Amino acid sequence: MTKLCVAVVGVGHLGQHHARIAASAPDAVLTAVVDPDPLRGPEIAAKFGAPWVATLAEVLGEVDAVQIAAPTGFHHALGTQALKAGKHVLMEKPLAATLDEGVALLKALGEARASHPRLVAQVGHLERFNPAVTALRERGFKPRFLEAVRVSPFPARSLEVDVVMDVMIHDLDLLRALVGRPVVDVEAVGVPVLTPYADLVNARLKFEGGAFATVTASRVARKKERTLRAFGDKEYASLDFATQKLELLRLVMGPEGPQVQPETADIVEGEPLRLEIEAFHAACLGRSEEGVTWAEAQEAMGVADQVQKAVAKSLLEMSRA
Numbered sequence: 261m262t263k264l265c266v267a268v269v270g271v272g273h274l275g276q277h278h279a280r281i282a283a284s285a286p287d288a289v290l291t292a293v294v295d296p297d298p299l300r301g302p303e304i305a306a307k308f309g310a311p312w313v314a315t316l317a318e319v320l321g322e323v324d325a326v327q328i329a330a331p332t333g334f335h336h337a338l339g340t341q342a343l344k345a346g347k348h349v350l351m352e353k354p355l356a357a358t359l360d361e362g363v364a365l366l367k368a369l370g371e372a373r374a375s376h377p378r379l380v381a382q383v384g385h386l387e388r389f390n391p392a393v394t395a396l397r398e399r400g401f402k403p404r405f406l407e408a409v410r411v412s413p414f415p416a417r418s419l420e421v422d423v424v425m426d427v428m429i430h431d432l433d434l435l436r437a438l439v440g441r442p443v444v445d446v447e448a449v450g451v452p453v454l455t456p457y458a459d460l461v462n463a464r465l466k467f468e469g470g471a472f473a474t475v476t477a478s479r480v481a482r483k484k485e486r487t488l489r490a491f492g493d494k495e496y497a498s499l500d501f502a503t504q505k506l507e508l509l510r511l512v513m514g515p516e517g518p519q520v521q522p523e524t525a526d527i528v529e530g531e532p533l534r535l536e537i538e539a540f541h542a543a544c545l546g547r548s549e550e551g552v553t554w555a556e557a558q559e560a561m562g563v564a565d566q567v568q569k570a571v572a573k574s575l576l577e578m579s580r581a
């Protein structure tokens with residue numbers, strides 16, 4: 261069976277897990293670890309039995325696909341370089357640091373597909389692969405009101421972007437996928453706390469068709485929490501991303517009137533990042549179409565951009581008050 265030759269680009273906090281998973285994936289061979297850090301690169305390469313190189317250019321001729329987990333500010337340059345060489349790309353989220361860079365990446369993808377029509381380009385929105393999310397989606401749950409919370413203590417990483425692009429983007433993508441309709445209105449407030457950018461943001465999103473969501477993201481919280489509550493027509497779901505737990509309640513008509521009935525969700529536990537990366541490998545080998553496309557990721561970035569603009573407006577109003 262043909263295996264996919266893969267390079268993992270950037271092996272810091274998250275990229276080390278890309279390397280671990282690529283090295284043990286059934287459909288791939290970890291062909292190289294790319295990282296300019298002369299200590300970190302060789303350390304992770306040796307751990308997973310692959311050669312280390314400092315730059316992507318050194319291995320592009322030897323691989324079929326790249327998994328990019330370098331800092332967000334490098335996504336545009338690395339993604340463009342990989343596409344020009346006709347390589348499949350799994351880009352960590354967010355697709356790019358800014359909406360303009362995302363547009364440029366989509367343009368580069370279109371150009372690359374002119375000569376490589378089967379090129380796969382996905383983004384690491386790993387909550388889409390969270391087994392609790394899969395279980396919720398498989399039930400055909402139609403949310404009307406959603407409440408997402410994603411907060412953690414200060415990470416001291418990914419500080420070149422605000423909490424919207426770094427953290428809230430997970431929920432902006434997922435909420436769009438769950439509701440299945442575009443966002444038509446955005447309100448948001450946020451504050452910088454430990455960085456020059458907003459570290460704590462609350463946004464309210466209205467979707468076409470009337471569904472509504474509130475989303476809170478913080479990187480200055482005391483404790484970690486990653487949860488979603490969703491209310492549908494006579495149904496309610498409470499989901500914990502970290503524990504992969506899904507609590508479901510349904511309103512049913514009993515002999516004595518309406519009753520709230522708990523329901524069990526069938527969850528096949530699994531590591532979301534492994535599921536996402538293996539789906540990418542399968543897509544590159546033409547065996548699956550699963551995965552978040554760059555176009556979808558760019559739509560989430562479009563909503564993130566609206567949230568950022570609303571936060572900037574609210575900060576301006578506060579400074580004038």
Ligand SMILES: NC(=O)c1ccc[n+]([C@@H]2O[C@H](COP(=O)([O-])OP(=O)(O)OC[C@H]3O[C@@H](n4cnc5c(N)ncnc54)[C@H](O)[C@@H]3O)[C@@H](O)[C@H]2O)c1
Nearest residue numbers: 269270271272273274275295297329330331332352353417
């Ligand atoms: N999907 C998720 O849940 C999730 C979680 C964490 C981070 N991320 C994303 O992963 C990316 C990396 O984040 P991190 O926290 O691992 O950062 P990090 O700072 O821990 O690691 C980044 C690594 O990339 C290397 N690097 C820097 N420039 C490079 C280049 N030009 N080419 C190759 N490697 C380069 C650095 O030396 C470092 O080892 C970010 O885009 C972030 O948003 C996603």
